[in-house]
Amino acid sequence: MSVVSFLPHAARIAAVEPESADTRTFVLRLDTRVAALDGARPGQFVLLSLLGHGEAAFTLSALAGPRAAPGTVVVTVRRVGSLTGALFELPVGASVGVRGPFGRGFPADLWDRPTLWVAGGCGLSALVAGIEHQIDVRPGDAPVTLLYGAREPATRIHRAALARWRERPGVDVVECVERPDASWDGRVGVLVDFIGEALVTGRAERAAVCGPPAMLLAAGRALGRAGLAPENVFAAVERYMKCGTGLCGHCYVNDRYVCTDGPVFSWAELQQLPDAFGAEHVAAHAC
Amino acid sequence: MVLAGRGAVDELRAALAAQRALIEPRWQGDGIEWVETTGSGPTAALAPFDWDVGLPLPSPKRFFFPPRETLLRWHGDAVEEVLPAPRPFALFGLRSCDVTAIAYQDRFFAADPAYVRRRAAAFLVVVQCRTACAGGFCVDVDAGPFASSGFDLALTLLSDERVLLEVGSAEGAAAIAAARLRTEPADARTRTIRGEVEAAARASFPPRPFIARARARLDAGEIRDEEWQALGPACLACTGCTSLCPTCSCFTMTDEVAAGGGERVRYWDSCLLEGFQREASGHHPAPRPGDRVRRFWYHKLSADFVREFGRVGCVGCGRCDVTCPGSIGALRVLERLGA
Numbered sequence: 001m002s003v004v005s006f007l008p009h010a011a012r013i014a015a016v017e018p019e020s021a022d023t024r025t026f027v028l029r030l031d032t033r034v035a036a037l038d039g040a041r042p043g044q045f046v047l048l049s050l051l052g053h054g055e056a057a058f059t060l061s062a063l064a065g066p067r068a069a070p071g072t073v074v075v076t077v078r079r080v081g082s083l084t085g086a087l088f089e090l091p092v093g094a095s096v097g098v099r100g101p102f103g104r105g106f107p108a109d110l111w112d113r114p115t116l117w118v119a120g121g122c123g124l125s126a127l128v129a130g131i132e133h134q135i136d137v138r139p140g141d142a143p144v145t146l147l148y149g150a151r152e153p154a155t156r157i158h159r160a161a162l163a164r165w166r167e168r169p170g171v172d173v174v175e176c177v178e179r180p181d182a183s184w185d186g187r188v189g190v191l192v193d194f195i196g197e198a199l200v201t202g203r204a205e206r207a208a209v210c211g212p213p214a215m216l217l218a219a220g221r222a223l224g225r226a227g228l229a230p231e232n233v234f235a236a237v238e239r240y241m242k243c244g245t246g247l248c249g250h251c252y253v254n255d256r257y258v259c260t261d262g263p264v265f266s267w268a269e270l271q272q273l274p275d276a277f278g279a280e281h282v283a284a285h286a287c
Numbered sequence: 288m289v290l291a292g293r294g295a296v297d298e299l300r301a302a303l304a305a306q307r308a309l310i311e312p313r314w315q316g317d318g319i320e321w322v323e324t325t326g327s328g329p330t331a332a333l334a335p336f337d338w339d340v341g342l343p344l345p346s347p348k349r350f351f352f353p354p355r356e357t358l359l360r361w362h363g364d365a366v367e368e369v370l371p372a373p374r375p376f377a378l379f380g381l382r383s384c385d386v387t388a389i390a391y392q393d394r395f396f397a398a399d400p401a402y403v404r405r406r407a408a409a410f411l412v413v414v415q416c417r418t419a420c421a422g423g424f425c426v427d428v429d430a431g432p433f434a435s436s437g438f439d440l441a442l443t444l445l446s447d448e449r450v451l452l453e454v455g456s457a458e459g460a461a462a463i464a465a466a467r468l469r470t471e472p473a474d475a476r477t478r479t480i481r482g483e484v485e486a487a488a489r490a491s492f493p494p495r496p497f498i499a500r501a502r503a504r505l506d507a508g509e510i511r512d513e514e515w516q517a518l519g520p521a522c523l524a525c526t527g528c529t530s531l532c533p534t535c536s537c538f539t540m541t542d543e544v545a546a547g548g549g550e551r552v553r554y555w556d557s558c559l560l561e562g563f564q565r566e567a568s569g570h571h572p573a574p575r576p577g578d579r580v581r582r583f584w585y586h587k588l589s590a591d592f593v594r595e596f597g598r599v600g601c602v603g604c605g606r607c608d609v610t611c612p613g614s615i616g617a618l619r620v621l622e623r624l625g626a
Contacts, residue, residue, distance in 0.1 A: 003400040006358040006540075006551065007368040051361050052544045054551070056567075081567030095364045213570055240566045242540045242553075247399055249537030249556070250564060252582070253572075255591040275572065275582065 004245040008049040008097025009034050011073060013090055019157035023122060024088065025061060025076045028096060033071040036101060038064040042130035043105030043236060043264045046073060047244045049097030050090075053083045057241050059126040059263070060101065061158075067132055073098050076125035076157065102244040103263050106130050106208060106234060114143040116204035118219050120191055120211020121155065124148055126236040126263075127210050128158050131165065141170035145202030149191030149211075152179040174198045191215060195222045204228075208264075210236035217277045220267050233267035237276060289452050289463070289470035290477055296336050296442060296450055300324075300379060302466035304333060307375035307410060310350070312340045319343040321350070321378070338444055340380070341420055344606060346533030347378055347385050348392060351405045354530075354555045358401070358540065362548035369550075371401050377410040381438070383431030384423065384604040386413050388533030390437035394596050395536055410458060413441040417484055419492040422605035424618060427498040430602035432488040445480050495618075501625030502599075506590045510624055512577075518620065519577030521613035526557035528607035528616060534587070534600045537563070558583050584620055 015027040028048075030037065037046070040060050047055040062074035079088050090096070111134045119127050127146075134144050146165065150156045156175070165171045176187035176194055187194060192215070199207075207228055209219045216235055223233050239251035239258040251258035254273045256265075270276045303309055304325040313322040314337075321343050324333060357369045381389075389411065396402035416425075416432035425431030434441055439459035443451040451473060454460045463470065473481075504510050529535040539556040543549055556563060559579050565571045573579045586592070587601040601617055608616030 002398065003403060004398050005368060005400065007366065010364070010366070051364075051366065051551075052542050052549055054540060054542050084567070097366065212568075213572075238566070239572065240564055242538070245398060247396065247536070248539065248553075249558060250539075252558075252586070254585070255589065255595070277572075 004243075004247070006099070006243070008047070008055070008099045009037070011096050011098050013092050013094050013096060014072065016092060019076060019159075020155050022080070023076060023078045023155075023157050025074060026087070027068070028073040028075070028098060030071050030073065030098065037073055037098065038070045040064070040101035041105035041108075042133045043126070044101035044103050045244075045263060046075065046098050046100030046102065048075060048077075048083075048087070049099065050083055050086055051095075051097070053086045055097075055099070055242070056081070056083045057102075057238075057244065057259075059129070059236065061125045061128045063129050063133065066136055067129075076122070076128070078122045099244060102259055104261065106264050107266075110134070110206060110208070110234070111137050112139050112142065113205045114203050115145070116195075116198055116202050116207040116223075117144070117146045118191065118195065118198075118207060118209040118211070118223075119146065119148045120215040120219070121150060122157060123209075123211035123215075123236070124158055126238075127208060128161055130208060132161070135165060135168055135171060138170075141168075143170050143172065143202045143204070145172045145174065145198050145204055147174045147176075147191060147194055147198040149176045149178070149194075149215075152177050153181055153184045172198075172201055174201065192218045192222045195219060196226050199223070199226050199228070206232045206234070208234045208236070210238075213277055220270070224267065230268035230271055231266055234264050235267065235270060236264050237262050237270075239263075288454070288473040288478070290445075290473050291450050291452055291468050291470045293444070293448055293450050295466075295468045295470070297333065298468055299440075299462065299466045300336060301333055303377045303379065303410065303412075303462060306465075307377050309333075309377050309379055311336070311379045312343045313337065314340060321345060321347060336380070338414070342382055342384070342423070342604060342606075344531060344609065346388065346531055346604070346606065347381060348388070348533050348535075350376065350378065350409065351389070351392065351402050352396065352536065352538075352555075356401055356553050357550045358553055359551035360548070361550075368400075371404050373405050373408040375408050375410070377412060379412040381411055381413045382416055382604075383413065383434035384425045384602040385533050386411060386434045386437045387425075387430040387598070387602045388604070391534050391596055391598060391600065391602070392536060395534075410462065411438045411440075413438040415441055415443040415485070415488070417444060417488050419488070420605070422608050422618060423603055424492065424495060424498060424605065425603035426489055426492045427495055428599060428601050428603040430598075432492075433485045443481055443484060445477070445484060451477060451481055495621075497625030498621050499625070501621040502588055502590070504624060505585065505588055510581075512581075514624065515581035516575065516577035518580045518615050518623070519575055521615040522559055522576050522580050523613050524557075524559050524561060524576070525612060526555075526559060527610035527612070529557040529559060529583070530555060531606040531610055532587075533602060533604060533606075558586070580615065584617075587617065588621075
């Protein structure tokens with residue numbers, strides 16, 4: 001077995017794109033290109049290192065290729081803790097570090113079948129690279145559907161991508177918000193309420209989901225009720241983690257690690273992992 | 288497998304100490320510790336081996352996976368990886384539970400750069416247990432009282448005068464040769480005596496049928512959430528069990544900043560601490576103490592981990608029962624779950 005390294009690849013912030021009041025996309029340029037990062041797959045993640053602040057895990061929100069230049073690493077970050085707080089204060093050109101890519105991304109045979117992507121809030125950042133990839137590589141104009149739910153219109157992220165996808169043949173973007181404002185004339189409600197409609201619209205045979213844990217659980221169950229087999233539903237699961245290499249123990253879910261066995265799990269796998277949804281799982285079974 | 292006089296063991300220790308640090312269990316004050324016995328003096332000054340010293344309360348894991356370890360060091364933007372360059376050392380007097388735990392951690396940490404370097408510097412000598420220790424239950428978790436693998440050498444005291452040396456590696460055989468020990472091949476009668484000593488050691492453990500029952504319930508998913516939640520209040524999150532446990536391996540990484548630079552350091556962590564899995568968003572996969580107690584014992588006792596590590600995590604050393612201020616060490620938990 002080859003040993004891991006905790007030494008990050010040196011990189012600099014090349015660009016910062018605002019997404020919402022608390023969320024930005026950071027384009028990082030590696031000092032030296034890293035083949036493994038250029039070859040990262042949709043759903044894989046990196047550990048972003050800020051000296052003095054530690055590391056935190058972020059799914060790649062664009063992959064080297066059509067959407068990002070080789071030698072760049074693109075992550076979308078919500079300002080929520082101490083490391084992300086420090087990151088938001090850094091100017092373009094500042095030094096950061098990157099380790100990865102880590103984890104098993106979305107399954108390689110996902111791309112050629114009609115798929116419903118279900119994203120709650122900033123969970124869209126974990127799916128965006130997969131959606132882009134599927135739109136680029138799908139055979140013909142096979143249907144791709146995104147159901148995206150945000151708390152309110154102002155918290156919607158990846159708006160440029162949403163607009164771009166709407167222009168592509170066969171791509172349907174279904175959006176909803178929980179708290180509309182005067183600017184919103186779209187769907188209002190919680191995301192799970194629109195899963196049935198989105199499945200029918202896109203004739204989806206598979207689904208991929210990311211969002212807050214309670215939403216993830218509710219969406220997975222709704223997709224099951226709507227007729228998708230657990231083997232055809234994939235969830236990007238998130239956990240606090242330190243090492244990314246299956247060693248630190250923080251991301252254990254039963255006998256699996258989110259970092260190396262995930263972060264994408266099929267619903268069939270998650271059904272064997274009662275700790276995947278922790279207290280939410282217990283609550284869901286109580287009712 | 289060779290036979291030698293009891294005095295040969297001290298000759299072996301002296302020969303090992305000439306080449307590497309010799310670290311052995313020794314009484315220190317009112318506890319048993321791992322002590323470097325080579326010191327700086329001549330190896331001839333080694334005290335005779337203490338055959339009766341028990342299991343040190345600290346496990347030997349810190350020799351491979353220290354409580355604090357620097358992973359990176361930086362000055363300005365220049366970052367370098369820090370890797371240990373350990374001097375060779377011998378752990379002399381390991382018990383079967385601990386050498387079983389080392390083999391378990393060898394599999395767990397096979398990709399860890401610091402662990403594999405420290406482990407490559409180690410020479411492991413087991414003393415086979417002739418009798419049960421208080422609170423040890425290795426026999427119920429397939430970790431003793433005799434070790435069958437994972438060591439360079441294993442010693443069995445067959446009588447007051449005779450010691451059986453089992454060779455577990457090429458380095459072990461080389462150590463016997465380098466020490467120029469007077470040995471004789473173990474004949475069939477010697478092997479029979481060894482078998483009798485091991486059988487007597489096994490028979491000295493009290494029967495604890497609740498262990499198999501508790502493990503079977505755990506593996507069948509029969510333990511109800513209420514049972515775990517009932518154990519929760521007894522966990523004070525002191526991390527005594529996880530610190531002493533020879534197979535616990537969780538760590539955290541933190542940056543320690545100094546003028547102009549700093550270090551990225553890892554420390555032992557504990558899954559029983561409230562913050563272990565708490566996420567920046569506030570979401571917590573194991574929010575109640577009982578959830579964390581359940582996860583910990585699942586990790587130690589579930590057969591689910593056999594797939595990856597070849598055995599369950601618990602080696603029955605009993606240290607968690609000694610240290611737990613809330614009376615939920617392994618035996619006490621197994622007793623409740625297997626009642």
